Amino acid sequence: MFDLEFLIAHLPVLLSATGVTILITVLGMALSLCLGLVLAVVQLYAAWPIARLAYVLAQCVRVSPLLIQIYFVFYVLPFYGLTLPPFLTAVLIIGTHYGTYASEIYKAGIRSIPRSQHDAVVALNIPRWRAWWRILLPQAVIPMIPAFGNCAIAMLKESPLLSVITIPELVGVGRQLAFETFKYTEVFTALGLIFLVLSSLYSVLTRWIERVTRVPA
């Protein structure tokens, strides 16, 4: 019944789609980590109208469905003269969407830096930028790693939505293959297994990063 030969024959197609999924989540994660930090810092330290505006915008992005944002950027913006290539659109949207989640994680982490650490930095006269990059943020970021790992897995699981804008990611490519060949069982089983492997990979990676950054006790 289960046509293993079919699956093996079509494995290269599925694997190249897996590559696209990985690439989008890795780039999306990189973008969301940078954007999230900027959003968090603006919300915490900018003059209040700017901080407030950043907060409201981030909330709007965070609470509206990813699919609507995808349609909006891909189908609505071109009417106003802004047409972006699908792959760039995909990374921008998924990175921005999860960037708003990341900003909440950063905010909590930055707020949790003890006052005493800020005092020590002042008493040692360490310049503000250096203090943030080398002393305060690293302390805050290490405990955030598991939360960022969850973000990456959530992003992975939502990435199939990007197939609606012609991104050849795993689920879109698999669905196409299944519809053309009627090998639903084989294809969707394979997709499930590949996602299982990918999310396990991401959580192993997260745990590895946690381990190498942990301060020995």
Next chain:
Amino acid sequence: MTPIATMRDISKTYTDVPVLDRFNLDIAPAEKVVLIGPSGSGKTTVLRTLMTVEMPDWGDLAVDGVTLHFGDRLGKAPKTSNAVLRAYRSKLGMVFQQFNLFPHMTIEQNLVEAPIHVAGMRRGEAVDLAHRLLAQVGLSDKVKAFPNQLSGGQQQRVAIARALAMNPKVLLFDEVTSALDPERVGEVLEVIRDLSAERSVAMLIVTHEMGFARQIADRTIFMEAGRIVEEGPPEQIFGEAQNPRTRAFLGKMLHP
């Protein structure tokens, strides 16, 4: 002699509660000044405003020729430039009750951070300095350890070494033994005593260790409600305090 550090009319209010009200203090070069007084009397705020981890509302601060103006009730002074503030802070060092070591850095990294990135020292030089200072506080074997691998007393000795690495003119000690287990207090006090004997650094010390205060102080100041009630050489304060409030406080501290 010209004082090395001056606080002039320093006022500080926290959410409508005045903690310091026109507080004045001069510290002579190499002088060891001990601040005592009940909790809430403003001792720690004296240190925190002098270090500028908290900015005074009004008054002037000066250390070794660098002055910060905060204006007075008639008007705020213009904002101090970053360069002046940094020049001012470079003259001071502070040791905190909770040590405040950087938890994600080794002891050595904790010690070389400021010498390299603030004082512009070469790395090799800074590492040598760090090792010398760690030897001085008796922790040569902890160079590569992380703060959480050390006892409280050891962490506090590292914090003292870290402050010394910047060669301050005035060292501020904010209840540095209050967070320690009783059996660890001695080792920290001993390090401070050794320092005061061999270095020309001035010290401003807030402590509840009365025996230590009496031993180390050139001058003892008793504070209450943000003001100096009485000051003088330790023999006078501890032996024949004039003010009844000083006597009442010392009575409680010495014979609880």
